[in-house]
Amino acid sequence: MKKNPETKDKSPKLVERLKGRVKSKAWIARGTPKEKEERIGSNTEEFKRADTQLQIEIEKRKWAEEELKKAREELERRVKERTAELVKTQEQLSKAVRILSVHKRQLRSMASHHTISEERERRKLAVYLHDNICQSLGVAKMKLDALRESGSPSDLIGSVDEVTQIIKSTIQDVRSVMVDLSPPVLHELGFEAALEWLAEQFHEQNGIPCGYENDQHPKPLDDDVRILLFQSVRELLINIIKHAQASKARITVLRKDDNIHVVVEDNGVGFKPSQYGSPMVVASGFGFFSIRERLSSIGGNMVIKSWKGKGSRVTLAAPLKRS
Ligand SMILES: Nc1ncnc2c1ncn2[C@@H]1O[C@H](COP(=O)(O)OP(=O)(O)OP(=O)(O)O)[C@@H](O)[C@H]1O
Ligand SMILES: [Mg+2]
Structure with missing residues (x-):
């Protein structure tokens, strides 16, 4: 595990400082036995204080390292989350692109389908006009031609009635086509x-x-x-x-x-x-x-x-x- 840069450099200095406070053997050896005893006592106190301070510093360093570890883990978690989001967005994007291209194909196909069905409708209309309207009008014309040729007034009423009937039904046919169309x-x-x-x-x-x-x-x-x-x-x-x-x-x-x-x-x-x-x-x-x-x-x-x-x-x- 890497050391916290904050605490890494502090410890040797602290040890130096503490060393300075704990007096040397030569200093203790000087003077009367009573003085020596007092000096040993005060040195022991200094030791205890230094030890406590060292413990505090060690705890601080541990805490700082813990914090650093947590921060790193949090960062890694966020990076993972963000990467997953990006992957998801990318997937959604490619799905949208796929849908769009299918849609485009469908629209193109729909346009051609409409053209084909329009053509089919036109053809149906043409066949209907031929089979019904044109045939009826053709028969009506034939009747009128025959009427002119015959020159006989006795046939006149019957033929006129027939032609009127044909024209009437033709008008109905045309109407129903119109209604169908619009x-x-x-x-x-x-x-x-x-x-x-x-x-x-x-x-x-x-x-x-x-x-x-x-x-x-x-x-x-x-x-x-x-x-x-x-x-x-x-x-x-x-x-x-x-x-x-x-x-x-x-x-x-x-x-x-x-x-x-x-x-x-x-x-x-x-x-x-x-x-x-x-x-x-x-x-x-x-x-x-x-x-x-x-x-x-x-x-x-x-x-x-x-x-x-x-x-x-x-x-x-x-x-x-x-x-
Ligand atoms: N009322 C319905 N009852 C049962 N099935 C239906 C009904 N309406 C539609 N469908 C089903 O849905 C399908 C799609 O209908 P859609 O109108 O899109 O196409 P289609 O009628 O087959 O062809 P088009 O409309 O192009 O002539 C049909 O092929 C049929 O299987
Ligand atoms: Mg349909």
Whole structure:
């Protein structure tokens, strides 16, 4: 063990000093026996005092060395602690970098997925226009051509009726395509009415009853939030049709402080929700991931709750319009 520099140099000096106080043999040997006795007595006292002082100095040195040891141990402990903190921070940092790069990959993949699904939708629309609208208009044109060729007024009424019928059903087809692309109810009657309409449509088209509840509190929304929530609910309903095997569903819309909550539930097969929508998981689908990303960009969030065999509940939260 190293010596305390404070005490290291003091001891030899102290010994010298003490030596000076203890008188020499020659000094004691001088004088009468009584004087000698007195001198021996006083020297013994000096010895005792010197010994006590030496003991005190030794104790002080021991204490100082103890303190030094403690200080060194404390320093080592702090260095260890700090190193552990640094290692932890570094680990967190590399985890964040990993998440970020997966996220980046996911976003790139999501962008291309959107491009592909947009293209798929365009193709669907083109096929629909060809198979329904163009065919109907083609038949209507043929009827009019035949009418002109025939020149017979007796055929006129029948043909005009047929063409009118074709045009009527074509107009209906065009309307339903328009509604699918951008439901007017969302723009004309507002978000809550559009959700109710979605629930009815869902029931009509899939035969699965879909309830609708509204707490009736005012829920003013910005246009982008309204459209985003509407599209998200539509995606969640499509998920129910695709994955849930449910016999009923429900949409609930509530106001919670300065946020709107939209809850979409089903009583289907359920699933393990933890991984979906997380950037760490390259999930099979993009529905949840895309909803989560888009909601977070407007200050909202999505919570998925699901239990195997007991259905699912997805809650979308978004900020209300600031007045
Ligand atoms: N209501 C539900 N009931 C049961 N499982 C569900 C439900 N909703 C989602 N899932 C499960 O969660 C997965 C992820 O859903 P997500 O919408 O992200 O992708 P997807 O529907 O498979 O594909 P995409 O939305 O890209 O067409 C689904 O593949 C399905 O396994
Ligand atoms: Mg989906």
